[in-house]
Amino acid sequence: MAQTTHPPGTGAHAAPGGEGTSRRDFLYLATGAVGAVGAAAAVWPFIDSMNPAADTLALASIDVDLAPVAEGQAITVTWRGKPVFVRHRNAKEIDEAKKVNLGELRDPVADDARVKKPEWLIVIGICTHLGCVPLGQKPTDPRGDYDGWFCPCHGSHYDTAGRIRKGPAPANLVVPQYAFTSDTAIRLG
């Protein structure tokens, strides 16, 4: 094959004064390329071994009973090793979340798109800045300037729909995958 790609006279050695390509250069390149692919293939198991293992991935979904959570209160449940905030919003909080002008939001999403039932807000309780757990679950906690949550780490304020309003966090608190299994129970995951 290689021979056909070379003009006559540039056999195994570089043509004198020519471009200097030869069958040997081709062999070097080909060997190098095969070696590089082989090395990459050999390295991959090492790298991938550090990704989540099968047992870590095999995460059961969990059921949460909402009945005991009174209006205006909130609970925190653990799911996939992360805190999930479940807040029973009162009329004022729902109203605040709805009447915001989307144009002034950093990560604009309407309140409707973040809840399945207006009185229940369910979000992953991890600040989208650098992963702290924001305050605002307990009645005594500071809730920030927008009545939602306040992240003490670097001062991010979230509103009553868990949307970022002020501070360094780039995005809203994440809404996890969940479904209502009855009027007062949800399944996360």
Added chain:
Amino acid sequence: MAQAHAPQFKNPVVKWIDSRLPIFTMLDHEYNQYPMPRNVNYLWAFGAIAGIMLVVMIATGLVLAMQYAANTHIAFDSVERIMRDVNYGWLLRYVHANGASMFFIAVYIHMFRGLYYGSYKAPREILWILGVLILLAMMATAFMGYVLPWGQMSFWGATVITNLFSAFPIVGDPIVTWLWGGFSVDNPTLNRFFALHFLLPFVLFALVILHTAALHVSGSNNPLGIDPKGPQDTVPFNPYVTVKDGFAVVVFLIVYAAFVFFAPNYLGHPDNYIPANPLVTPAHIVPEWYFLPFYAILRAIPDKLGGVLAMFGAIAVLVILPWLDTSKVRSCKFRPIYRQFFWILAVDALVLGYAGAMPAEGVWLMIARIGTAYYFFHFLVLLPLLGKLERPLPLPASICEPVLKGGGRVAAGAHAKPMEKA
């Protein structure tokens, strides 16, 4: 550098080995005859001090690792067991924990020495860059070590720092999951941090060997920043520098021991004696003091990716520093304007450190922003300009000239004047 003749070993065993593996010749060459500029001051001892600290960390770390258990259920308790039940466990742990701080003190002084005397300039660029790599490896090591006791600060420090990588678009989240080995900082994370915390100091050791090898090619800089012109400008490493460094090491160790025995938790954070709780973030997360200036830079930028880039940028400017500083004169002694800005930078670093420990709001946020802006202004604008605008003072003709007034008695050489104070 050393144009020394091959040593004659008397011991036949040494001779036999040396003719097959010239390790004794090498040691003699690099640590006995190695010519040091005769005018170096005590700031030149901090390299040796940092080296001693690395050895102390590896020695104490090794025996701690024999008692420590890297599992989220028992890590905290295993450290408490080291403190209460293991023979001298309290001592070994306090020596290790405070050792990290003392190591950083030594290295930061060592680096500011380099900044003041222009030790990063030709022909020492690679030497300097290896130093910056050592700093990075140290930071990674100390960060992962701090996670091991699995207290609240361990957990939340690890969470915040690993989350830095999520700032990068697209690849960010997969990288963070990969770093964690899960969906949050958890047992897989602790395990790998322990493995890496054990490994990295040895990488550090290798870097230190390269750093010293590069040093012994160019030779040491000195407070005047001019090259030695001959043997009259230098003294042999041993005994002059070994003794001087040895004295500095002892003084340093006294300060270190004072921390270990009288204020072992002064530099730490009390929250780290609370076991890690993934559901409760401490009200005020602060990293260890040696990360504070960088932490202040991170928080000063009101944008996640921007903050992360600025923080890494703060170290990246050190890598390209040899090319940012356009002045040919090394030592601040002869740079009247740069000298003042050097001190402003030093104060800036302290102010940033202080702001990093304060809540990121109001006036502290403002101060951190000004400090960050100044930091980059110093390296990216001032240094390139000053080299062009500043008029340096006249340099002395040689190192011994200012001492001997006119370079007299040159031929006598260093050995003949042991009492001459450099």
